[in-house]
Amino acid sequence: MSDIGITVKKDQDFSEWYTEVVMKSEMADYAPIKGCMIIREHAYAIWEKIQEVFNKKIKDTGHRNVYFPMFIPEGFLKKEAEHFEGFIPEVAWVTHGGDTPLEERLAIRPTSETIMYATFAKWIRSWRDLPIKINQWCNIVRWETKATKPFLRTREFLWQEGHTAHATSEEAEEEVLYALGEYQDVIEKYLAIPVIAGKKTESEKFAGAQYTTTLEAIMPDGKALQMGTSHNLGQNFGKVFDIKFIGEDKKDHFVWQTSWGFTTRLIGALIMVHGDDKGLVLPPRVAPIQVVIVPIPVKGADPAPIAAKTKEIYASLKEKGVAIVLDDREEYTPGWKFNQWELKGVPLRIEIGPRDLKQQQVMMVRRDTRQKITVKEQEAVNKVTELLEEIQHNLYARARIELESKTSAVKNYEEFKEVLKEKGGFIKAAWCGSPECEAKIKEETGATIRLKPFEKETTTERCVFGGEEAQEIVYFARSY
């Protein structure tokens, strides 16, 4: 038994616990290529669920999916200087097609602004062609030199990238916040992970953006994880790629642009935030399997009536649209099955044994609290729906408490360093706004400014590092 279970406690060796959960729950596997991963069916199904939810949202608001080539000529990447600087060190280069060296080497997309916007320039002529609101789901390559970890940092990963072009700056601003809002909805309502939202500082923004907005979550080890970002590109790329339109005023204007993305990292966050010493714990709204039903045979008793009842309840739940698996495999014991489905994070287990049958009841076991609940047979279907909702909310509420307990306000640098060392998490501190203080703090502590809250928190305190007059309270953390 023990060899399939998790052998490390989450609060004892978090990093090792994470790797064990990822591998043993069959979310991912190491690929035979350094720094790459295999996304297995259990995790990919979650990604598909995220895609389904997000696609519905963005299509309802007039966005459309497309697919652009993954090859980007070196010259394109170089056009926007800041953008180039930001991405060039981690680009994978294609140099040969068959035996033939290429005339110009090609980058595998680290992001698609340049290739897309070169084409926007062709598509956009008049204000009637605006807005353009497109999105693509694709693979991305960034040749990481740091240690990689499944879902959190790999050289190839999956993401969505939205790219829009607008006639006015206001529209672009709205779009930036629209995308971030939808991200927040997906992450909080589906993945049950609470986040904080705000703006990145100049040194942390997307390379080539005017500003970057972000959602940040906190992991159990006290490190922050960036969950999704939405960028206001202003007219930076428009000017570089010459994306102009003739306005209703008959004059030439450059477009205003946004881009936004989230990645398969979200799955890493999901694992870290909700998992426990038994393995994964999946929120019902994204769980590929929401309920598993297991017949409990008892030696000497006739298995047929239990099998029949199990199938009956399975069928009525399936009909209701519940993602349910009936595990009636004979080669495994109920105990083995319980462990396996707990490892895989299935939110709810239903057991039916001889005693349940006799008393016209079933046993339900919640994955999140491991609570056992006896339910009358005729109430089973409704109870499942109810419990799944409850589990969803409980996971979010638990994580919310965790986020709050991992958020500290500090008054000075000593306290800052102590909190960072003792418990990590988000540290709210006053900052004078200077990149120098920001850089020094990063250098000395490893913590960066994760975000400046949208609602500027003014303060009478002085900068936590330099002691100058502070501009506002910002959130620091070490991060993934």
Add this chain to the structure above:
Amino acid sequence: MSDIGITVKKDQDFSEWYTEVVMKSEMADYAPIKGCMIIREHAYAIWEKIQEVFNKKIKDTGHRNVYFPMFIPEGFLKKEAEHFEGFIPEVAWVTHGGDTPLEERLAIRPTSETIMYATFAKWIRSWRDLPIKINQWCNIVRWETKATKPFLRTREFLWQEGHTAHATSEEAEEEVLYALGEYQDVIEKYLAIPVIAGKKTESEKFAGAQYTTTLEAIMPDGKALQMGTSHNLGQNFGKVFDIKFIGEDKKDHFVWQTSWGFTTRLIGALIMVHGDDKGLVLPPRVAPIQVVIVPIPVKGADPAPIAAKTKEIYASLKEKGVAIVLDDREEYTPGWKFNQWELKGVPLRIEIGPRDLKQQQVMMVRRDTRQKITVKEQEAVNKVTELLEEIQHNLYARARIELESKTSAVKNYEEFKEVLKEKGGFIKAAWCGSPECEAKIKEETGATIRLKPFEKETTTERCVFGGEEAQEIVYFARSY
């Protein structure tokens, strides 16, 4: 007006017609990288529809989606000799990550057998681990040196690739035909393209397979297009990658494998088969927009009642689940709109003008036949459903007749060459089974054996090329 319409007739310059339709209907655009394309929203939405339909099918039969890395170490590709020979000339090579040369160069997947099966060897231990039935939707790169054409031949394209491993040869055989059957269903029932099914010859099979099954369609220019293939890999890869399992007999066995795929080429076929001189014609079951509704304002008449009626019918169709667009833009004339939606292949158009309003009727115009039908207002919703079904069936029926008219049986090589020259299409001819005759015919005429029908058609004729005793009747054609 004319600059947005198609300027070339389909039966006069088919190749140019195709390119114009693809570009002007905004299905695709040239990418700023040689041999690559941009899949635009109108085409990508069709791809999404195909994904939805196919995912449902394969998931219902126990297949699951996954994602493997797109990088394949050169050494892996080389392991299966035939496979390597088949793919190596068109591999794109990644040689650098950032500034650092890689120790071993990496192929961008031309197909994923090798990377997946190296991992299967790790996953499979016992008969209990079988079958494995996985699929992935991803991008594929084959560095074509021939002239490229959107959807039909590009250096990067999208596809799905199914990969399975089984305990017995029989199961693998069944799986091969299962996949081909689902392909046929998607292609005939959704894309409305009739196909013929059969086996590839030894020289045309997938590099590394035991045998390949295929679906072939005929295009209006008389050339065949391979629509999807399903391969029985036997134990070839199992032996090379050492994929063994302990059977119920406690002995070691190599697994039996299959792989199968179709690509975004299907969209090219869709355009070619159904399109006409006005542009695209899309089958309702895969059309991103099934119905467009256009109010027809008349000078001097009050536009409000027409607008209200149009919105009412729009709403009731939308509620019914019809993919409908209400085109009430004021900056374009009805005539301009008609042309635009015809160009984009929308199956059905509804017009409402003052006369319709007065007589409580609407005008429906079929894209496939361009027939105009007056429908009583209260019957409009039901009529739309009925017409969409009718259009779907009509497109298939038309294409079926075309396929039959483009299939010829010939008795000798003279006739063979004449038919090929005059009308092309499928040529049924007797073949002795020798690769030499096959190669000679290809060399002299450009035609290849597209398939050997599953139901062997025996014959008393002699080989169309060499005159030896014939094995069977096979289908020849020039192809894309």
